[in-house]
Amino acid sequence: MPRHSASMPSCAARVCALAFLALLASCAAVRQIRPLDLGEISLSGSLGGPFTNVGVTIPLPLLSVGGNVGLGQGLDVEAGVGLISALYGIMHVDAGVNWRPWLSRRIRPGLMVSPKLWLLTDFSPGSVRIYPDLGLTAFWKVGQFWYLYGGAQNWFEIHSARYDGQPQEYHWLPTVHAGASLGRKKWQFQLEGKLYVPNALNTNRPAANLGLGSHGAFGVFVGVSRFIVRRPP
Amino acid sequence: MSAWRRAPSGDRPQLVCTRLWLAAAALLSAGCLSLDPFLFSGVALSDYQLDAYTGEQECPAAIDSVRLMEVAALAPVVVDSCIHQFEIASGSGSIHAVLLSAQRLLSPTDTCILYFHGKGPHIDYYWDRTRMLHATGFPVMIVDYRGFGMSAGTATEATLSEDGHAALAFLRDSLGDPRITVYGYSMGSLVACDMAAHDADSQIVGLILEAPIGSIQTLVNEESYLDLPGSYFTTFTGDNAERIRSVSEPFLWMHGSSDEVLDREAQGLPIWRNYQGSSGYSIKVLGAGHTTVPQHLRYGAYVECVRAFCRGGAAQAFPQWVEPARGEWAGK
Numbered sequence: 001m002p003r004h005s006a007s008m009p010s011c012a013a014r015v016c017a018l019a020f021l022a023l024l025a026s027c028a029a030v031r032q033i034r035p036l037d038l039g040e041i042s043l044s045g046s047l048g049g050p051f052t053n054v055g056v057t058i059p060l061p062l063l064s065v066g067g068n069v070g071l072g073q074g075l076d077v078e079a080g081v082g083l084i085s086a087l088y089g090i091m092h093v094d095a096g097v098n099w100r101p102w103l104s105r106r107i108r109p110g111l112m113v114s115p116k117l118w119l120l121t122d123f124s125p126g127s128v129r130i131y132p133d134l135g136l137t138a139f140w141k142v143g144q145f146w147y148l149y150g151g152a153q154n155w156f157e158i159h160s161a162r163y164d165g166q167p168q169e170y171h172w173l174p175t176v177h178a179g180a181s182l183g184r185k186k187w188q189f190q191l192e193g194k195l196y197v198p199n200a201l202n203t204n205r206p207a208a209n210l211g212l213g214s215h216g217a218f219g220v221f222v223g224v225s226r227f228i229v230r231r232p233p
Numbered sequence: 234m235s236a237w238r239r240a241p242s243g244d245r246p247q248l249v250c251t252r253l254w255l256a257a258a259a260l261l262s263a264g265c266l267s268l269d270p271f272l273f274s275g276v277a278l279s280d281y282q283l284d285a286y287t288g289e290q291e292c293p294a295a296i297d298s299v300r301l302m303e304v305a306a307l308a309p310v311v312v313d314s315c316i317h318q319f320e321i322a323s324g325s326g327s328i329h330a331v332l333l334s335a336q337r338l339l340s341p342t343d344t345c346i347l348y349f350h351g352k353g354p355h356i357d358y359y360w361d362r363t364r365m366l367h368a369t370g371f372p373v374m375i376v377d378y379r380g381f382g383m384s385a386g387t388a389t390e391a392t393l394s395e396d397g398h399a400a401l402a403f404l405r406d407s408l409g410d411p412r413i414t415v416y417g418y419s420m421g422s423l424v425a426c427d428m429a430a431h432d433a434d435s436q437i438v439g440l441i442l443e444a445p446i447g448s449i450q451t452l453v454n455e456e457s458y459l460d461l462p463g464s465y466f467t468t469f470t471g472d473n474a475e476r477i478r479s480v481s482e483p484f485l486w487m488h489g490s491s492d493e494v495l496d497r498e499a500q501g502l503p504i505w506r507n508y509q510g511s512s513g514y515s516i517k518v519l520g521a522g523h524t525t526v527p528q529h530l531r532y533g534a535y536v537e538c539v540r541a542f543c544r545g546g547a548a549q550a551f552p553q554w555v556e557p558a559r560g561e562w563a564g565k
Contacts, residue, residue: 120461
């Protein structure tokens with residue numbers, strides 16, 4: 001009697017994980033890599049997510065949009081919303097500032113410090129969650145139009161117990177990123193690779209992520225920004 | 234777009250921002266998609282192939298192994314006359330079930346294993362497992378929930394529960410009211426535990442959970458790493474860790490130590506800890522993943538353990554059949 005080969009089992013079971021990942025993943029969309037200056041305004045969108053096996057391994061298509069408004073020299077305020085989350089009835093917004101202590105000069109990178117708050121709720125009682133996030137990004141200007149950058153976002157889970165009553169194992173959830181940005185006047189394009197939570201095991205969980213061995217999950221995003229108002233360089 | 238073009242250039246940023254937020258607000262207010270189908274949905278079939286099925290199965294090659302290597306002395310080979318198919322009314326629809334039994338009509342002293350399968354698409358996908366359970370010598374009934382296999386409809390938490398009750402009622406009212414050991418595998422553990430906890434009308438004499446879900450909430454928290462409410466992702470609220478408190482019948486929990494989908498400690502252990510019934514047994518199957526508990530325990534040993542539990546002789550049989558290199562068993 002012919003019998004059967006592979007184990008699809010987990011395929012079926014793991015598709016559900018798409019959903020679970022969507023939220024966390026879209027929390028790390030790509031944005032401006034250097035703060036805007038006073039009076040500048042830009043809008044941005046990004047598409048991408050962690051590589052997940054849903055039969056084949058693909059980056060989840062998570063979409064978010066945001067905007068930045070320059071407040072001062074090398075200081076802007078930023079806000080964004082996760083559109084995929086919104087489609088599923090979850091308000092998933094972030095707001096914060098980006099501060100640039102110095103610009104890149106020769107091989108010394110510029111630095112962007114980005115403290116933020118993320119707010120999530122599905123509007124049911126007790127569902128509001130707020131997560132502080134500290135982003136650090138080093139960037140280099142390469143030529144006239146390119147920026148290369150790398151850094152990390154750092155989410156902090158402030159609750160000591162999870163919603164299911166079990167102890168909260170992870171309080172620091174970093175996402176390491178590196179990418180390139182190409183832009184001239186109004187438009188700017190980005191390609192960014194990420195490694196989500198490299199300090200966390202990716203085994204024995206519903207999702208089948210492509211990670212660094214047994215840890216984390218790789219992801220990829222493309223982003224586009226458009227300056228609505230831009231000061232001359 | 235036309236408004237944008239008409240607007241003076243100085244107003245454009247404001248217009249764009251306004252539109253962005255309006256779009257975001259619209260999306261939020263229209264957030265009507267559901268993630269539930271990602272969790273529980275099967276594949277529609279027009280008929281079951283059962284022994285003729287050659288597609289992928291949950292437990293590949295199991296029955297061959299059981300039949301050829303171990304079961305010859307344990308149970309008779311299944312013949313076609315042992316396979317009975319039923320359509321059972323459930324809620325506003327119906328579900329399909331297959332009974333493996335030498336007798337179509339059971340007696341109140343028979344013990345029947347009622348198998349609630351996992352998230353796999355249909356009964357064919359679990360046919361080897363069903364056959365393997367029948368090798369215990371007990372009749373086995375497997376059902377497709379609505380939204381799976383020949384059972385038309387959509388699976389929701391309510392329909393899963395209705396379908397479980399419908400299967401029990403059918404065994405009780407139409408098939409001779411046998412004693413029932415409810416067996417839930419993976420997602421099916423939500424239905425099995427629900428039945429054992431809440432169906433007082435049937436002769437439920439035992440509960441077996443293999444690789445169970447502790448709770449949907451735990452599933453969410455395990456996946457997101459964060460303290461997020463399950464309501465973000467699904468309307469399902471199944472909580473076996475709580476339901477098990479209402480189960481008084483004997484309970485057997487089997488879980489692979491390397492379950493890559495439902496972690497044993499996070500998902501299964503809370504159920505085990507909260508069980509307060511008459512007699513509980515756990516088997517930690519060393520090295521087994523989500524789908525390979527029978528394989529790692531050895532198919533023959535798996536069959537013997539289930540058989541012993543159904544007969545009420547687990548404490549005597551487990552030391553013999555659970556090899557220390559393959560599993561660790563405990564009782565309480």
